[in-house]
Amino acid sequence: MTPPLLRLEGVSVAFDAPAAEEVDYSLAAGEVLAVVGESGSGKTVTALSLLGLLPGAATVTGRALFAGRDLFALSAEELRAVRGNGIGMVFQEPMTALNPVFRVGDQLAEVVRAHGGRTAAQARRRVDELLALVGLPPGARRKYPHELSGGQLQRVVIAMAVANDPALLIADEPTTALDVTVQAEVLELLRDLRGRLDAAILLITHDMGVVADLADRVVVMRDGRVVEQGPVAEVFAAPRHEYTRSLLDSVISLSGPPPAEPPAAVEVSPGVVARGAHVAVTSPSLSAPDRPGDDPVLALSGLTVAYGRFRAVDGVGLHVGRGEVLGLVGESGSGKSSIAGAVTGLVTPAAGVVELAGQELSRLRGRAAKRARGRVGVVFQDPASSLNPRATVARSIASPFLLHTPLRGAELDRRVDGLLDAVRLSPSLRDRYPHELSGGQRQRVGIARAIALDPDLLIADEPTSALDVSVQARVLDLFRALQAELRFACLFISHDLAVVERLADRVAVLHGGRVVETGPADEVLTAPLHPYTRRLLAAAPVADPVRQRERREAWLALDGPG
Amino acid sequence: MLRRDRWALAGAVTIAVLGLAAVAADLLTAIEGQDPYSYRTEALDPGTGGPAGVLGGVSGDHWFGVEPLTGRDLFAIVVHGARTSFLIGLAATLVSVVFGTLVGAAAGYLGGWPDRIVTWAADVFLGFPYLIFMIALGAVVPSHVSRPLLLILVIGFFGWPSIARIVRAQVLTLKERNFVAAARILGASPWQVFRAELLPNLWAPIIVVATLSVPGKIGLEAALSFLGVGIPPPTPSWGRTISTAVDWVSTEPMFLFFPGVALFLATWAFTVFGDGLRDALDPKTDVRR
Amino acid sequence: NDPGNTGASSAAEAAQGGTLRILSEGQTVNYDPAKSSSLPITSLGFVHRRLTGWVNAEGEQAAVAPDLGDTGKASDGGKTWTFTLKEGLKFGDGSPIRSHDVKWGVERTFAPAFSGGLGYHKQLLVGGGDYRGPFEGERLASIETPDDRTIVFRLTRPYGDWPWITSTPAFAPVPEGKGAEPDYGEHPVASGPYQLAEYQRGVRARLVRNPHWDRASDQIRGGLPDEVQFQLGQEASVVSQRLVADSGEDRQAFGSSFASPAQLAQLQGNASAKQRLVTSKTGALAYLALNTEKLTDPKVRQAFQYAVDKTSYQIASAGAAQLAGDTATTLITQGIAGREQFDLYPAQPAGEPEKAKRLLAEAGFPDGLKDLDFVVPKSNDYPAKAQALQAALAKAGIAVNIRVLDTDAYTAETSQAANPTYDLTLSSWQPDFPSANANIQPLFASSEIGGGGYNLSRYRNPEVDALIEAAQSEVDPVAANRRWVELDKKILADSPVVPLIYTRNSFLRGSEVANFYIADFPAYPNYLQAGIAK
């Protein structure tokens, strides 16, 4: 066996407290090594330490041998020569990773010319090559970062990282910020690059599906230490460490096999096909019709939300019955949050009607409007930003009471304690501030606030997508239990199909501001009628190397990469 | 946190000392046995009207020497001047902070035409040669309106655009945060949102900006007194004393030195204190430390 | 009393030639005679001659002197005055100066577009009240020009000081028919030794020789330098620093503003500069005006005569008594013919607060006076001087609040408002011509209350008004002077003002400026005689 390309020997990183301790792992040329582990386990700091990118306050010990040289012992100039040349790096947030004031092509060219004396013309040719390599049109060269989508930006960042044919590519959560479909494309690109450039990849992620999809070997970290490492198939099949096991257990994956050919359906009206309660559109300019039953809690009809000329939501009809959970899925920008905004009153619809328990919201004024508002609870995606950082837990939970009821003092405290109990939080947390809580705890506070007034309707806008896998599982369990107990109607918004599958009774699939398909959850997610739904389903990775391979091939067959 | 920043601490201590001197001005001058109003022509050089003796007449009787032409005690003038400067600096800051915060928050939060009007009004104010305005106002306002009050209001009022801009920007980002949306969804009125959700999060930037704007206001009072529209004599004011002292600098440098150093110290102290406060309150800078 | 340095310190002899530089704080110089209130011995005199001028020399009493014309002959009991112009006078463009041109110049001052200068003549000339200038075709019949060299003025009443009035700028000649344009002052037709060659507002004005000026016909102007340059818009303290430094061109320069107390103090430590300081022997009367409409009791007003501290006032104005000027006890200023020295309220110069308190108690104010409104303008160190008085009055139990106003607001409040609220104000008065008339009438005639007049104590006494009228009509100077001195005493007995000092003015010159002196009246250097030393 050849010596490994990269080898970490007892690498420790410490700020005030240690962040990574005695980390050992190695990586051979052409290999993909995934580093997984819960948030804060030291994955990123370890990787940053390799290129000397940690802030000055960090102390690094140990050795990191890259092609036989200890990276920690290099001079500043030598290190610069390695950066972007021997080792390329891709960061998590593509939106902020590029300088907003320079053209993408110029930034690429600058990196190209930073190593090895290429002329301007040569660099330009290389930029075109790179853009082609990551599947971007040559015209992208002249764009500014804000003119590109997240997926395109991530491609640029990857192009930048591979610009000088590095032997090693470090990718720190390269897809976390992206849509499932875009994520699948980016992963495909990485796989392709590895094949074509023969680069080794150090992939940092917390998404087991991504690991299953891409990696040869996996390193599991926890609390700054490596707890387990080995080939992916082995670790996934027979995790040895207890933490690895719980990690894999809490992964929520779609249950069904990759979508097969669409089942037969009958055309019920021009452009609309149906199979029982399962309805889909075949014409791109239609929204699937909605048949609200008796007494829905929420009924939308012909809802249109426009930002200037742009129609983010276009003639959508939807309803949520009593005690029912409607899952609203669709990729980023499809209009999910805009619908939620129209229901909660944060955005004013351009057209259409929003009826809450039979009352038309836009007609209500003053007290009546306020009362109607009190019957809707909302849980947001990002627990950190949904709580006022300067308000205690108790204050946040009490705010609905303060606004809508005359409750004060001890009675109020009692109610708050009751709610804390309902979301399984200890009353001792009452006086903490949000930053003193974990992500899961914060989200529970958010849920407690949302259910405080015993709402008829709960709107959950991506309530778990910012959370760790293990935390996410626990919050979803809680959510399900509460729903079963309190029987509120729920509009559950998510781009994660697996999550929706676990919670929703019915599903509506949103694409370009229109509902393209709607029906009972199990039917829509196993036998989708609309091609977009099928693509969405196929793109979602599952945390099983074998099944994931099947799904990937199905996805590739559906629309091909890029 | 501030305790780790020795410079900010030094600033805070200086502010405290000067503030204390301002509050206890009467006591201090009583100990010295002087007051800032009495003429002491016997302490002057009869040939020139300048202070008799070396260093501008510094002595056990007159700790900082005396003022030329009048013989008034310079120490008394400086500590009583501190009172004027601090009163005007702080009170005017309060005025601009209150007004700027309300207006800026309203603009940022409500958006639409209130926002446009506020940004536009800020433009008007910035386009306005306000020094001129203050001079005119000094002449227009009837004399029974207290000048310090007028100064506080005018200096304070002209300070609102900068505060409003900062608050507006801050509110714009806060508005995007979900906790504000959560409150709105619950049916909170704009005022309730402002009080319960926005204001607690605005304190930090407001306090920092306020601290940093105090020295500017003190300086402005000095400049206005220089132009003769500040605090009316004989109430001591650093600005007026400094502007008089500039003429004397080649013969009586100490006359400029003491009030000059006091003004510099006050400005310096508020600035480093404000900077330290900003660093302490900004989580980002704290991590990088 | 030693009046400090005087013109005698101009050691070197002034010679013909060179460039004289005048450093001025003002942004403009005004060479339009109709809009000027310039003294006959300062800047306007370089370019324009007037019907009469002043004898202005060290050690000589100020007197009317012939300029374009003689000093005039009265007839009709002082109501008609006849002047004869000298022969061979020429304007800068070579044309002769005739009596019409003087008449035209006077008439021009009546045009609304050209007001702003000294206008004593406007009410005195018959028909002047509603005359609106010659540009609309109407002429003023009360000025007659029987031939090219004779000019006759008909007055509404006998006026003995008329020859002084004809020395005001309005009596400078303007070629008949010219001067309709608003900027005539930027290209005036010269009658004096110089003409305006270049004028940039805020920067400089350059005067070069007028080839048609005849030295022999002019006893008022030296006309020594080849060129005179005004440097405009100069910052006062920088001017003083430059003059102290006395290097390069600044050696041929002098400052046109008074040296401030701080500058004076600096000069005391600099032997060379101290030598170049020119201080007047006397000057304007500085006084504290008591608003007689508010302080109605003469006894209360008299208390102020004892309460003020003239010593600290002297220090506040110039650092030392000697530079500030003598303490004043009369209304007629030193250097005016016929003045008599007296003191109705003899007291220590530093004041006698006890005596003041006693007078107040007698008047019914045993606890003194509270909250008097003391209004002063921002300019000329008045706030500092007012503070000196404030501190002194406080000792006599008189508490005053100083109110500092911008110069213009001050004028509006004190001389224009119908019912002003001030109790006290501080002012100084330099007569426009060296006659006791110009000392007393503007300050104490009831016609001068409000409407822009300078009767700041709002003193209204019909008896005094009648006496003023009588004194003005007196054509015999000696008799007139006797009447004025009588008035001086009579008014002061009522105590509408407290005379403080006869303010000395100090000016600094460069080492090569020669023949730079200040005569007894007025307290300004004679620009016209100064020259550059060899």
Added chain:
Amino acid sequence: MRALRFTANRIASTLLVLLVVVFITYVVFYLVPSDPAQLACGRPCTEQNLALAREFMGLDDPWWRQFLDYLGGVVTGRTFGVGATSIHCAAPCFGYSFQQNTDVAVLIAERLPVTFSLAVGAAVLWLVAGVGAGVLAALRRGTAWDRITLAGSVAGVSAPVYLVGLLGILVLGFTLDVVPVGGYVPFTESPVDWAWHLVLPWLVLAFAHAAVYLRLTRAQMLEVLGEDYIRTARANGLRESSVIGRHALRNVLLPVVTVFGIDLGSLLGGAVITERVFSLPGLGGLLIDAVNQRDLPLLLGCTLFAAFLVVLANAVVDLCYGALDPRARLT
């Protein structure tokens, strides 16, 4: 189309700003208890003369009428008085100063080159010095250099311009005698003398302003250095000079440009005190004279012009901002 509407909006709001500024100035000074006619009336001033002067200057109309006359003059020009002595002020007439016997526009035009030279020269100085020192301070955060520049900047903020100016004159001008102490030489007369006479004013003005820029740059630099794209640039092996000098600086300049626009705009309206101290015949002096003499037309003209410069500077800043930051470009 959108650009057109944007421009139209911008011009309209600019005009409105100017109108409001002029109106406020007018009202305030109209309320000031003083009478410009009094100055034009001379001594002694009789009621009759005063009335004549008022009429001639158009002061006998009601206040709103006078204001409208002023605005009308901007469009159509004005004539004061009648007959041979009437004064005509051609459109656009920004007022006629009776005290100075000149069109306000002419007065402003005379003074503009001086103020322009002063402001632009000082601005270049303080930009270079302030931004440069600010960058260094940020890069050496917490070191002696950082503290010293901070203290220096505080001195710049706290020392009044008149103080620094007069001390500068005293030390550099008189004691050391290295630079001239004032006066203005037009650029067209002698560029060298022009610069030489302005060195001291430039330094003084720059000293007062550089402090703000130093602090702003320092704070912004610290902010930008924490941005992800800086990390990206470093991770890709760019030279530190390029990371700081190109990637960071460009972003640092954005807020600096905004403040700069406002500062320069208001400076062009006159650096009142600096001009006074150095005897520079600029707009600031004109404005102060206008106030002191209650020369309302001149005051209105100056205020209008000063406000116009600020608004103009803002517009220029917006353009620059667009050039610097593609996100801010319109359409």
